[in-house]
Amino acid sequence: MPRSRELAELATSYDSGGSLGFRNRIINGDCRIDQRNNGASVTPTVSTAYTLDRWGYAFTQTSKASIQQNAGSVTPPAGFTNYYGFTSLSAYSVLSSDIFSIAQFIEGLNVADLGWGTANAQTVTLSFWVRSSLTGTFGGAIQNSAVNRSYPFTYTVSVANTWEQKSVTIAGDTSGTWLTTNGVGMRVWLGVGMGSTYSGTSGAWAGSDFRSATGATSVVGTNGATFYITGVQLEAGSVATPFERRDYGRELMMAQRYYFKLTPKNTGYFSSGYNNSTTVYRGIVNFPVSMRTEPTALEQTGTAADYGVQHGGSTVTNLSAVPSSFVASLTSSRISVSVASGLTQGQGSMIIANNDSAYLAWSAEL
Amino acid sequence: MIYKILPRQEGEPQTFARIDDDGLCRLTCTEDYPEFQKWIEAGNEPLPPDEVSGE
Numbered sequence: 465m466p467r468s469r470e471l472a473e474l475a476t477s478y479d480s481g482g483s484l485g486f487r488n489r490i491i492n493g494d495c496r497i498d499q500r501n502n503g504a505s506v507t508p509t510v511s512t513a514y515t516l517d518r519w520g521y522a523f524t525q526t527s528k529a530s531i532q533q534n535a536g537s538v539t540p541p542a543g544f545t546n547y548y549g550f551t552s553l554s555a556y557s558v559l560s561s562d563i564f565s566i567a568q569f570i571e572g573l574n575v576a577d578l579g580w581g582t583a584n585a586q587t588v589t590l591s592f593w594v595r596s597s598l599t600g601t602f603g604g605a606i607q608n609s610a611v612n613r614s615y616p617f618t619y620t621v622s623v624a625n626t627w628e629q630k631s632v633t634i635a636g637d638t639s640g641t642w643l644t645t646n647g648v649g650m651r652v653w654l655g656v657g658m659g660s661t662y663s664g665t666s667g668a669w670a671g672s673d674f675r676s677a678t679g680a681t682s683v684v685g686t687n688g689a690t691f692y693i694t695g696v697q698l699e700a701g702s703v704a705t706p707f708e709r710r711d712y713g714r715e716l717m718m719a720q721r722y723y724f725k726l727t728p729k730n731t732g733y734f735s736s737g738y739n740n741s742t743t744v745y746r747g748i749v750n751f752p753v754s755m756r757t758e759p760t761a762l763e764q765t766g767t768a769a770d771y772g773v774q775h776g777g778s779t780v781t782n783l784s785a786v787p788s789s790f791v792a793s794l795t796s797s798r799i800s801v802s803v804a805s806g807l808t809q810g811q812g813s814m815i816i817a818n819n820d821s822a823y824l825a826w827s828a829e830l
Numbered sequence: 831m832i833y834k835i836l837p838r839q840e841g842e843p844q845t846f847a848r849i850d851d852d853g854l855c856r857l858t859c860t861e862d863y864p865e866f867q868k869w870i871e872a873g874n875e876p877l878p879p880d881e882v883s884g885e
Contacts, residue, residue, distance in 0.1 A: 763856060766856040786856075787858075788845065
């Protein structure tokens with residue numbers, strides 16, 4: 465696209481309520497960030513599972529799909545290096561009550577200006593690149609937190625295994641309750657197999673829990689079918705402007721508000737603190753950005769020997785149990801870990817990684 | 831996957847360990863963790879903490 469045309473589209477968007485900077489309400493829309501799996505394939509077992517940063521996968525049946533950044537190693541659309549890769553692992557016939565959908569839930573603070581639920585609700589445009597091994601009509605929806613206001617939409621994949629850019633313009637909802645807090649402000653669904661209970665008429669607001677459009681293609685219905693997306697952008701206005709480029713550090717920081725994974729590599733430090741007793745260490749980890757809410761879970765590898773306490777100079781004593789005890793605020797977490805013996809009460813010490821795989825992570829996802 | 835009550839540390843909230851199907855604990859959480867709440871709402875109960883033998 466000529467740059468003069470891009471400028472014209474920005475101007476048109478600006479005239480219809482869009483902004484010229486920080487237009488995209490989607491975080492990690494270009495799928496560059498994958499703190500959890502670092503590009504590895506996963507078959508989620510916990511619904512609503514987060515895979516690539518900020519991207520969730522909601523499902524009602526396990527083992528029907530794998531998800532991987534850059535699955536299949538196809539060439540992304542021009543200007544992109546990464547994509548979200550969804551692969552069906554079976555030929556599953558979707559039941560009426562089934563849900564299979566890729567989703568991003570947008571924090572209310574980041575869509576408050578759209579005025580949804582008021583007479584001043586702004587029009588938004590969702591645009592994205594999609595590539596699927598299947599062709600036909602696909603579906604998705606925009607939905608509120610209480611799942612009682614939904615706007616199902618459709619788009620067409622015309623050519624198999626070819627990147628195509630799609631856009632959907634949605635008149636803002638003047639009804640319902642749309643949170644403007646740190647809760648779920650807006651749910652963006654891209655269906656990959658939706659039961660009839662959760663499918664509604666395309667192109668209209670409904671006071672129901674619809675997460676896709678009636679008649680949409682089921683990706684999970686074909687074994688080995690693929691569905692890839694990138695360049696996802698949700699913006700104010702009735703025009704899909706060029707994908708907003710944000711620098712990697714900024715995008716990572718935006719994602720870390722919802723999930724922060726600390727991976728210091730072998731012999732690297734997680735935190736410094738003190739020996740609370742001869743067997744217990746206590747320390748603080750500061751988060752790089754204020755979390756959306758106080759994290760309620762601490763994740764680690766599941767193997768105590770991946771972690772050690774370095775004390776008394778260079779002595780390293782492996783943990784006797786995985787890191788499990790924590791108290792988190794918006795900006796930091798205190799953690800306590802245990803060793804069998806050998807610490808000197810009151811001395812300073814550190815938690816270290818015993819290999820490159822060791823990590824600690826905190827989640828404040830929506 | 832199940833959850834187990836962890837021994838409570840002084841001055842810290844009650845935490846629970848998620849025990850995955852392979853027997854490993856990769857996540858601990860407070861009672862406010864959404865997935866834990868869903869698991870409880872489904873009618874499950876966390877296992878009691880391991881007994882600590884006296885000296």
